[in-house]
Amino acid sequence: xxxxxxxxxxxxxxxxxxxxxxxxxxxxxxxxxxxxxxxxxxxxxxxxxxxxxxxxxxxxxxxxxxxxxxxxxxxxxxxxxxxxxxxxxxxxxxxxxxxxxxxxxxxxxxxxxxxxxxxxxxxxxxxxxxxxxxxxxxxxxxxxxxxxxxxxxxxxxxxxxxxxxxxxxxxxxxxxxxxxxxxxxxxxxxxxxxxxxxxxxxxxxxxxxxx
Amino acid sequence: xxxxxxxxxxxxxxxxxxxxxxxxxxxxxxxxxxxxxxxxxxxxxxxxxxxxxxxxxxxxxxxxxxxxxxxxxxxxxxxxxxxxxxxxxxxxxxxxxxxxxxxxxxxxxxxxxxxxxxxxxxxxxxxxxxxxxxxxxxxxxxxxxxxxxxxxxxxxxxxxxxxxxxxxxxxxxxxxxxxxxxxxxxxxxxxxxxxxxxxxxxxxxxxxxxx
DNA sequence: CCATTGAATATTGTATACAGAATACCGCCC
DNA sequence: GGGCGGTATTCTGTATACAATATTCAATGG
Numbered sequence: 001x002x003x004x005x006x007x008x009x010x011x012x013x014x015x016x017x018x019x020x021x022x023x024x025x026x027x028x029x030x031x032x033x034x035x036x037x038x039x040x041x042x043x044x045x046x047x048x049x050x051x052x053x054x055x056x057x058x059x060x061x062x063x064x065x066x067x068x069x070x071x072x073x074x075x076x077x078x079x080x081x082x083x084x085x086x087x088x089x090x091x092x093x094x095x096x097x098x099x100x101x102x103x104x105x106x107x108x109x110x111x112x113x114x115x116x117x118x119x120x121x122x123x124x125x126x127x128x129x130x131x132x133x134x135x136x137x138x139x140x141x142x143x144x145x146x147x148x149x150x151x152x153x154x155x156x157x158x159x160x161x162x163x164x165x166x167x168x169x170x171x172x173x174x175x176x177x178x179x180x181x182x183x184x185x186x187x188x189x190x191x192x193x194x195x196x197x198x199x200x201x202x203x204x205x206x207x208x209x210x211x
Numbered sequence: 212x213x214x215x216x217x218x219x220x221x222x223x224x225x226x227x228x229x230x231x232x233x234x235x236x237x238x239x240x241x242x243x244x245x246x247x248x249x250x251x252x253x254x255x256x257x258x259x260x261x262x263x264x265x266x267x268x269x270x271x272x273x274x275x276x277x278x279x280x281x282x283x284x285x286x287x288x289x290x291x292x293x294x295x296x297x298x299x300x301x302x303x304x305x306x307x308x309x310x311x312x313x314x315x316x317x318x319x320x321x322x323x324x325x326x327x328x329x330x331x332x333x334x335x336x337x338x339x340x341x342x343x344x345x346x347x348x349x350x351x352x353x354x355x356x357x358x359x360x361x362x363x364x365x366x367x368x369x370x371x372x373x374x375x376x377x378x379x380x381x382x383x384x385x386x387x388x389x390x391x392x393x394x395x396x397x398x399x400x401x402x403x404x405x406x407x408x409x410x411x412x413x414x415x416x417x418x419x420x421x422x
Numbered sequence: 423c424c425a426t427t428g429a430a431t432a433t434t435g436t437a438t439a440c441a442g443a444a445t446a447c448c449g450c451c452c
Numbered sequence: 453g454g455g456c457g458g459t460a461t462t463c464t465g466t467a468t469a470c471a472a473t474a475t476t477c478a479a480t481g482g
Contacts (some may be wrong), residue, residue, distance in 0.1 A: 004274055008262075033433065042467040046254075047435090050264065051259055055352070063215055064473055066434060075447095080355040086301045090293065135326070142290040179287075192467070216474095218436070244463070253437040257464090275443060277464060 007045035008052070014039055015049055019058065019069060020121070020155060030059060030067040057153050064103070072160055074209040078202060080153040085198035087147050088131065091138040092194060098137055098182055106133055106179050112170040120162040124155060130175055157205050165208055176202070218256035221233070221261075225250055226260055230269065230280060231366060233374075240269065241278040268364050271370050283371060285420040289413055291326065291364040296409035298358050302349040303405060307350055307391055317344055317390050325383045331373040335366060340387055376419055385411070 015035065018024045036046045055079065060070045070076070113126040115148040128151055138144055174197040181190035226246065229235045234336040247257045265272040268291065271281045281287070314358055324337040349355055392401035 006274060036467095043434095044466055044468090047258065048262055054264070055266070057261065063217060064434065065475095075352065079351045082301065082305070083298065083349060083354055084355065086297060087294065090297045094293070140290045140293055142287065143294055146294065163449070242463070247437095254464095255438090270444055275464065276445090 004187070007041050008048035008140060011039060011041065011045050011049035011050060015053060016152065018126075020159060022159070023171060024069050026069050026156070026160075027071045028069045029067060052156070053152075056149055072157060072209055074091070074206045076210060077154070077157050080150065080207055081198065081202035081205075084147065084150045084154060085195070085202070087143060087150065088135060088198070089191060089194060091135040091140065091143050091147060092191065094140055094143070095135060095137040096133070099183070100183070102133060102137070103183055106175070107163050109133060110172050110175045112178070113175075120159060124158050126151055126159070127171065128155070134178075154205075157209070161205055166195065171197075171201070212278055218252050220290065220318035222246070222250060222256050222260035223263060226264060227269070227279050227363065231370060233370070235280050236366070237371075238282045239280045241280060243277065267360055270366070272314075283368060283420055285341065285417045287363070288368050288420060289417055291361065292409065292413035292416075295358065295361045295365060296413070297407070298354060298361065299409070300344060300405060302346040302351065302354050302358060303402065305351050305354070306346060306348040308396070309345070312395075313344060313348070314390055317341060317386070320344060321386045321390070322385050330371060334373060335369050338369070338382065339366070345389075365416075368420070372416055372419050382408075382412070 015024075024030065030050065032043050032046045032050060035050075039046065050067045051061065053059040054067065057076070058070060058138060059067045061067050106109055109126055109130045110126075113130065116122050116126065132148070132153075135144065135147065142195045167181060174193065178193045178197065181187075181193055226235070226241075235241065243254050243257045243261060246261075247254045250257065261270060261278045262272065265271040265278065268287070269281060272278050297316065299351045320337055320341045323339065324334060327333050327337065342362075345353065345361070346358065385404065389401050389404045389408065392398075392404055
């Protein structure tokens with residue numbers, strides 16, 4: 001099956017990659033002209049991608065003054081975190097029983113995460129993969145898509161935090177405890193631990209931003 | 212203070228208005244050329260608005276085949292409803308105590324809603340206003356914005372339903388019961404009734420779509 | 423020496439142009 | 453008469469062009 005992907009989507013990915021790579025730091029202005037030239041496409045698909053990123057909270061768009069990478073802000077992070085946390089809890093709730101093979105997979109990801117020390121990008125990818133794997137049984141596709149989009153925001157905060165402060169402490173322990181509860185089929189406990197995991201993560205990031 | 216609004220936003224509102232007005236029924240193809248001509252602007256801002264509406268679930272965009280109004284679908288409605296319901300519960304949860312004047316306002320809206328019989332559009336506006344008023348104390352602005360965006364989807368379903376089936380039964384009674392619980396400062400009960408209200412609404416709409 | 427103003431430049435928001443894909447139309451063959 | 457193939461047209465996706473606003477920077481006055 002061959003698929004044509006619109007340029008706007010490729011540009012979207014490219015811009016996101018640059019932001020996540022640390023290229024394009026917070027508050028940096030993003031000129032569509034430059035991006036278009038660098039990516040070898042015209043301004044049209046670039047602007048479409050940038051408009052989308054603005055709506056998703058990754059960029060800011062001021063009328064007449066173009067786009068810029070949204071600065072890190074504790075309030076914004078807490079707001080986004082509360083939303084994402086709630087939606088992930090919903091997704092977990094909607095997921096039926098999680099097959100033991102997926103639980104095993106979660107364990108693997110978590111072990112790899114624990115073993116990865118220096119590589120910030122890898123850590124974040126693994127953490128996100130852990131969450132995605134946990135929720136991949138959720139039948140509400142719109143919800144899954146939404147969660148995936150919303151992850152763009154915490155990603156930026158985690159990256160900045162990990163770069164400077166080392167690693168999200170306890171993350172793997174939390175994961176393990178959640179998986180353990182799921183193994184016992186104790187949804188109640190799993191849910192509670194999942195909430196706690198999120199809350200701790202948000203607090204940690206928030207405190208760091210306000211340092 | 213004078214404000215220039217981008218054409219794309221005005222076009223966005225205009226298209227949404229047409230969809231809500233019943234012009235542009237579900238599954239109708241939307242040609243950017245036509246819209247641009249009718250609105251007296253170029254294709255560029257029109258396409259920006261249409262792309263946004265696609266991302267928000269109001270339109271469909273098939274690569275190479277343009278845009279069309281997303282057909283009504285029970286699954287999609289249930290998925291969106293579950294998300295919106297959860298986020299509104301979160302918003303209510305985050306709202307502090309609701310001042311009695313706002314509770315009074317909610318009562319007024321509800322009375323007007325009960326009194327409005329024939330006017331479908333007015334009913335929907337009032338229902339949405341009731342929800343917006345209920346949650347306007349929520350300090351999480353991102354959440355409020357998101358809820359407001361997500362409402363675009365149920366709106367379409369409610370409109371279709373109300374046009375054909377009369378009115379969302381019991382809606383005002385539910386509202387009253389929720390307000391009553393809030394008056395007693397019984398958050399627990401209010402939350403439960405709020406959940407129930409949503410669940411019933413979604414079920415009713417879903418059953419109707421699958422009729 | 424610093425603030426201010428004005429022109430020059432850069433950059434955005436919007437309009438138009440162009441190429442290629444998708445759809446519709448029409449004649450042909452069965 | 454109905455299905456099929458080819459062409460013509462329409463429409464989309466992308467590129468480019470244009471006009472207006474924002475920014476920069478130097479010259480001028482305080």
